[in-house]
Amino acid sequence: MELNPTIADPRLQLIATARYFYQQGWMVGTAGNLSARLADGSFWITASGKSKGELLLNDFVLISPDGKIEASATQVIPSAETAIHQLVYRLFPESLACYHIHSIESNLVSRLVEGDSLLLPPLEMLKGLGVWQENPYCVMPIFANHFQVAQIAADIEQRFAVTPPQISALLIRDHGFTVWACSLEAARNYIELLDYIFRYMVAAIRLGINI
Numbered sequence: 270m271e272l273n274p275t276i277a278d279p280r281l282q283l284i285a286t287a288r289y290f291y292q293q294g295w296m297v298g299t300a301g302n303l304s305a306r307l308a309d310g311s312f313w314i315t316a317s318g319k320s321k322g323e324l325l326l327n328d329f330v331l332i333s334p335d336g337k338i339e340a341s342a343t344q345v346i347p348s349a350e351t352a353i354h355q356l357v358y359r360l361f362p363e364s365l366a367c368y369h370i371h372s373i374e375s376n377l378v379s380r381l382v383e384g385d386s387l388l389l390p391p392l393e394m395l396k397g398l399g400v401w402q403e404n405p406y407c408v409m410p411i412f413a414n415h416f417q418v419a420q421i422a423a424d425i426e427q428r429f430a431v432t433p434p435q436i437s438a439l440l441i442r443d444h445g446f447t448v449w450a451c452s453l454e455a456a457r458n459y460i461e462l463l464d465y466i467f468r469y470m471v472a473a474i475r476l477g478i479n480i
């Protein structure tokens with residue numbers, strides 16, 4: 270049996286996941302974007318500017334591995350952050366899903382440090398992100414939020430060429446975070462796990478607990 274088979278058409282699953290993320294308050298006001306890769310390397314991505322709580326099948330654009338539009342309904346354009354998804358699939362070819370959300374806590378924690386890395390607390394939850402160590406030292410990369418998304422993508426490519434990330438995730442300061450995984454289910458889990466970790470960090474600071 271094939272492991273992690275690509276789904277012929279992942280759009281229904283992406284619609285359900287976007288609705289769930291929207292209900293969590295992670296994709297309000299059209300924020301965020303989701304994509305899933307097909308066997309031929311192309312990927313379906315949410316169209317730009319759509320409410321993620323009520324996506325329809327036509328609210329997706331099929332993008333070729335080199336970034337060209339392969340299929341779309343009329344009057345929809347691909348997510349403004351397509352370049353980041355395209356880069357993720359190129360850098361991590363085993364990935365089948367890439368999800369980007371805007372949560373309040375991810376923006377708050379991105380301001381905790383001035384540098385470009387956020388140390389995550391050594392919580393058990395890190396195991397869900399693939400970090401199986403005693404007292405793990407796990408940092409998450411933070412990128413500047415340029416107006417030009419192509420610049421964010423260029424920064425990610427440059428940094429990951431030198432320093433591959435410890436976990437399949439990155440933060441964009443004051444913007445949100447992006448995860449990638451080898452299945453749609455795993456990508457959703459990564460979003461939930463990081464949301465938990467960021468909420469924990471914010472709650473600990475509020476309580477004056479040193480993490």
Ligand SMILES: CSCCC(=O)C(=O)COP(=O)(O)O
Pocket residue numbers: 298299300301302315316317318319347348349350369
């Ligand atoms: C209101 S969110 C601003 C744009 C953004 O950061 C985002 O995630 C959504 O952009 P898209 O083009 O994918 O709708």
Ligand SMILES: [Zn+2]
Pocket residue numbers: 300301302350369370371444445
């Ligand atoms: Zn965004």
